Amino acid sequence: xxxxxxxxxxxxxxxSMVLAACGGGAATEAPAPEQPEQPxxxxxxxxxxATEAPAxxxxxxxxxxxxxCDSTGIIKGVEATGQYExxxxxxQPDPAFLSKIAFSVYGIYPEEWLAAxxxxxxxxxxxxxxxxxxxxxxxxxxxRGESITFTANPNYWGTPASADTLVFRWSTESAQRLLExxxxxxxxxxxxxxxxxxxxxNDPNLKLMDRPALNVFYLAMTNTFAPFDNQDVRQAIxxxxxxxxxxxxxxxxxxxxxxxxxPCAIPNGCAGDPWYDFDPEAxxxxxxxxxxxxxxxxxxxxxxxxxxxxxQVSNVAQDIQAxxxxxxxxxxxxxxxxxxxxIEESSAGRLDGFYLLGWGADFxxxxxxxxxxxxxxxPQFGNxxxxxxxxxxxxxxxxxxxxxxxxxxEANNAIREYVPMIPVAHGGSGTAWRADVTNPQASPLSxxxxxxxxxxxxxxxxxxxNAEPISMFxxxxxxxxxxxxxxxxxxxxxxxxxNGTAVEPALATGCEPNDTLDxxxxxLREGVTFHDGTxxxxxxxxxxxxxxxxxxxxxxxxxxxxFEYYDYLWGLMNKPAE
Amino acid sequence: xxxxxxxxxxxxxxxxxxxxxxxxQITWRRLFRRLSALxxxxxxxxxxxxxxxxxxxxxxxxxxxxxxxxxVKARQAPCIHMFGCPKDQPQHIAGIDGNVRDEFSRLLxxxxxxxxxxxxxxxxxxxxxTVLGAIAGYVGGWLDNLIMRFMDVLLAFPSLLLAIAIVTVxxxxxxxxxxAIGIVSIPAYARVVRASVLSVREMEYVSATRAxxxxxxxxxxxxxxxxxxxxxxxQGTLGIASAILDAAALSFLGLGAQPxxxxxxxxxxxxxxxxxxxxxLVFLPGIAIALTVLSFNxxxxxxxxxxxxxxxxxx
Numbered sequence: 029x030x031x032x033x034x035x036x037x038x039x040x041x042x043x044s045m046v047l048a049a050c051g052g053g054a055a056t057e058a059p060a061p062e063q064p065e066q067p068x069x070x071x072x073x074x075x076x077x078a079t080e081a082p083a084x085x086x087x088x089x090x091x092x093x094x095x096x097c098d099s100t101g102i103i104k105g106v107e108a109t110g111q112y113e114x115x116x117x118x119x120q121p122d123p124a125f126l127s128k129i130a131f132s133v134y135g136i137y138p139e140e141w142l143a144a145x146x147x148x149x150x151x152x153x154x155x156x157x158x159x160x161x162x163x164x165x166x167x168x169x170x171x172r173g174e175s176i177t178f179t180a181n182p183n184y185w186g187t188p189a190s191a192d193t194l195v196f197r198w199s200t201e202s203a204q205r206l207l208e209x210x211x212x213x214x215x216x217x218x219x220x221x222x223x224x225x226x227x228x229x230n231d232p233n234l235k236l237m238d239r240p241a242l243n244v245f246y247l248a249m250t251n252t253f254a255p256f257d258n259q260d261v262r263q264a265i266x267x268x269x270x271x272x273x274x275x276x277x278x279x280x281x282x283x284x285x286x287x288x289x290x291p292c293a294i295p296n297g298c299a300g301d302p303w304y305d306f307d308p309e310a311x312x313x314x315x316x317x318x319x320x321x322x323x324x325x326x327x328x329x330x331x332x333x334x335x336x337x338x339x340q341v342s343n344v345a346q347d348i349q350a351x352x353x354x355x356x357x358x359x360x361x362x363x364x365x366x367x368x369x370x371i372e373e374s375s376a377g378r379l380d381g382f383y384l385l386g387w388g389a390d391f392x393x394x395x396x397x398x399x400x401x402x403x404x405x406x407p408q409f410g411n412x413x414x415x416x417x418x419x420x421x422x423x424x425x426x427x428x429x430x431x432x433x434x435x436x437x438e439a440n441n442a443i444r445e446y447v448p449m450i451p452v453a454h455g456g457s458g459t460a461w462r463a464d465v466t467n468p469q470a471s472p473l474s475x476x477x478x479x480x481x482x483x484x485x486x487x488x489x490x491x492x493x494n495a496e497p498i499s500m501f502x503x504x505x506x507x508x509x510x511x512x513x514x515x516x517x518x519x520x521x522x523x524x525x526x527n528g529t530a531v532e533p534a535l536a537t538g539c540e541p542n543d544t545l546d547x548x549x550x551x552l553r554e555g556v557t558f559h560d561g562t563x564x565x566x567x568x569x570x571x572x573x574x575x576x577x578x579x580x581x582x583x584x585x586x587x588x589x590x591f592e593y594y595d596y597l598w599g600l601m602n603k604p605a606e
Numbered sequence: 607x608x609x610x611x612x613x614x615x616x617x618x619x620x621x622x623x624x625x626x627x628x629x630x631q632i633t634w635r636r637l638f639r640r641l642s643a644l645x646x647x648x649x650x651x652x653x654x655x656x657x658x659x660x661x662x663x664x665x666x667x668x669x670x671x672x673x674x675x676x677x678v679k680a681r682q683a684p685c686i687h688m689f690g691c692p693k694d695q696p697q698h699i700a701g702i703d704g705n706v707r708d709e710f711s712r713l714l715x716x717x718x719x720x721x722x723x724x725x726x727x728x729x730x731x732x733x734x735x736t737v738l739g740a741i742a743g744y745v746g747g748w749l750d751n752l753i754m755r756f757m758d759v760l761l762a763f764p765s766l767l768l769a770i771a772i773v774t775v776x777x778x779x780x781x782x783x784x785x786a787i788g789i790v791s792i793p794a795y796a797r798v799v800r801a802s803v804l805s806v807r808e809m810e811y812v813s814a815t816r817a818x819x820x821x822x823x824x825x826x827x828x829x830x831x832x833x834x835x836x837x838x839x840x841q842g843t844l845g846i847a848s849a850i851l852d853a854a855a856l857s858f859l860g861l862g863a864q865p866x867x868x869x870x871x872x873x874x875x876x877x878x879x880x881x882x883x884x885x886x887l888v889f890l891p892g893i894a895i896a897l898t899v900l901s902f903n904x905x906x907x908x909x910x911x912x913x914x915x916x917x918x919x920x921x
Contacts, residue, residue, distance in 0.1 A: 201878070221883075277680050343876070350671045350866065354671075
């Protein structure tokens with residue numbers, strides 16, 4: 029008996045060892061042949077012309093050109109028409125071209141580096157963690173889970189960075205962020221807790237910066253699930269939520285109730301009728317008429333992540349739960365989800381109840397709010413209504429805001445009628461800085477740049493934000509915490525002014541459109557070098573857009589390979605058929 | 607005969623009764639003589655009273671949002687008229703929570719939840735653990751090996767970690783959290799029961815029952831199991847304390863009771879960022895958890911001493 033048992037045990041041990049050996053073997057074997065291939069494969073294709081370029085006196089311009097406008101989105105082609113001139117050809121006029129091109133996701137990378145870090149399945153870890161750009165700072169070290177250290181770029185073309193070293197840290201707890209700031213271990217923090225606004229403004233050692241509310245928090249419903257498929261139900265809920273109460277109780281000063289989805293500070297944002305007034309009587313009547321006199325059971329999904337548009341997530345969720353019960357007799361169970369899963373499920377329209385989400389402006393244009401959320405292709409609210417999708421598509425091609433206004437009035441009124449979601453608030457948020465730091469910022473676009481800040485003569489400037497960047501290859505990221513880190517390193521053709529929303533030339537000295545706004549010629553800045561020493565020219569711009577736009581290119585590799593912003597703002601080229 | 611009668615008389619004269627005294631009576635007396643056990647029982651008594659009468663003694667319902675009903679702000683500090691809070695302000699002994707609800711009422715209702723959590727998980731674990739332990743100890747052999755090795759596997763994980771894993775699979779919620787904590791605490795009871803079964807399984811009175819033709823079920827549950835009762839009671843009382851603590855921890859992490867249920871752990875977790883601006887919302891639920899756990903621990907310690915015959919001379 030005992031001997032049998034021993035034999036069995038030893039067999040089991042042996043088996044597990046074999047398994048472990050095989051498993052480990054597979055894991056270590058698989059990447060082994062890849063590693064030599066990775067640099068080798070693109071190396072034969074790409075660096076050949078690159079090494080030729082300096083040798084030959086004539087500049088050989090590259091180009092990216094779609095076969096026709098059916099196989100691409102807005103951009104038909106990007107051509108290097110000179111060593112320092114790039115021509116963008118569009119399939120339709122784009123009045124927001126400069127606002128969009130300045131977005132840090134479209135930062136320019138050196139051509140050779142893009143080829144060298146394009147792995148087989150996705151960007152190599154070198155590419156994801158140590159981006160090479162032209163910016164004022166270079167990544168020197170990323171301790172996962174700890175901090176990211178940047179060093180100043182000695183060859184920066186613009187004003188050199190004030191502090192030699194920049195450190196990014198993060199903490200999800202606003203109390204901890206404030207504590208670190210008060211104790212002086214960090215120089216500035218993002219998203220001061222709503223309860224701490226007073227503490228910070230009363231502290232002579234600290235400076236509070238209010239960030240304008242260029243965002244929106246909305247209560248969404250997916251209308252492919254009953255009972256949200258009934259427009260009357262959605263309208264009843266819209267009237268049955270006291271949004272003023274939510275803003276008054278849970279939002280910091282500087283926040284406002286959303287009268288429209290788009291904040292009023294953005295041209296045409298507030299066109300059309302304001303949102304429904306709170307009217308519980310009418311709401312109950314309408315819900316009863318729609319066939320739910322006793323309410324119904326549903327869920328409220330959210331992710332426990334603080335954003336400027338939603339500073340107190342769980343409290344707001346509970347208040348909406350209480351209001352639904354009190355005003356409409358709707359029983360809503362609260363479900364907290366992991367952030368990544370929540371975004372995946374909600375954006376695919378798979379959540380069968382309410383969900384709490386919001387949006388912060390990437391660039392200050394009404395299309396950044398409306399077209400992203402209410403385009404025909406977006407399934408996050410279920411079925412979109414043609415009453416606004418068609419109007420929005422038409423309005424997006426008009427450059428003059430005054431001319432586009434009637435269309436935005438029509439679109440906003442149609443959204444109000446259809447209620448794909450309920451806009452609740454434009455949340456004010458704030459950053460806090462040690463008082464001796466010059467140029468404190470609270471950018472309306474949440475893209476603070478730190479080379480202009482001087483931390484009171486100290487060598488190191490430490491910034492603490494909400495969360496760790498996901499990766500630093502921002503061409504394929506959407507997360508604001510990641511984008512802010514990239515903005516210190518990589519630059520686009522244009523940029524937004526510090527602490528503002530206006531665009532100003534960066535790597536381009538200027539981009540001029542033709543009369544019909546569908547060809548833009550950009551003159552590039554000369555004498556700019558990348559962190560790796562290579563010289564910036566038009567081919568780097570072409571390679572960057574090839575990497576982002578052309579789904580068939582070997583360069584089209586990122587963190588998730590989705591390239592959401594390239595796809596959403598421009599439309600990918602040569603998308604594989606689904 | 608006469609001698610014996612005389613003895614009894616003389617004993618009676620000395621005020622010592624020979625009336626039979628049960629184990630429970632002895633335990634009870636010993637328990638009352640220990641100060642720590644008394645303190646534990648007093649706190650527990652108050653808690654049970656609060657739990658049973660929460661809907662009468664709480665000034666508000668636990669999910670009553672006071673926006674628009676009273677002039678109060680979210681996370682307002684406690685206002686007690688007796689201690690100088692102006693009479694024209696509504697009295698809130700423990701302040702207002704982040705969702706503008708009366709914190710004191712929520713704390714009272716929380717007692718109900720915590721006691722329910724403690725008793726239900728431990729009852730669940732005791733039932734399953736007893737059955738498993740009794741079978742393992744009585745049947746023995748490969749079945750014993752199988753059951754106890756499985757229990758060893760459960761014990762090998764840190765209990766809270768295992769509970770988190772189970773809740774992750776089942777999905778967050780109070781019932782699932784209870785189930786997870788219940789499952790995690792099974793091995794302790796299974797071991798206790800198995801040990802006592804092993805110690806008496808071969809004793810003469812058990813053999814006698816067997817010889818008289820008693821079936822296994824009768825032997826196990828009528829003759830053997832009563833011996834396991836005392837250690838089970840002690841283990842169970844201490845187990846309630848750790849179950850309440852685990853449930854609070856799970857709720858703190860957002861895996862246990864879901865809002866708007868006033869679970870102390872989740873109340874504490876929801877306001878952890880306000881520890882400097884609204885300390886009452888963090889400390890009061892924390893104190894409530896600590897008091898409850900302390901009361902069960904004190905009572906459990908007292909019970910262990912009182913039930914242990916070897917410590918009889920101490921009392």
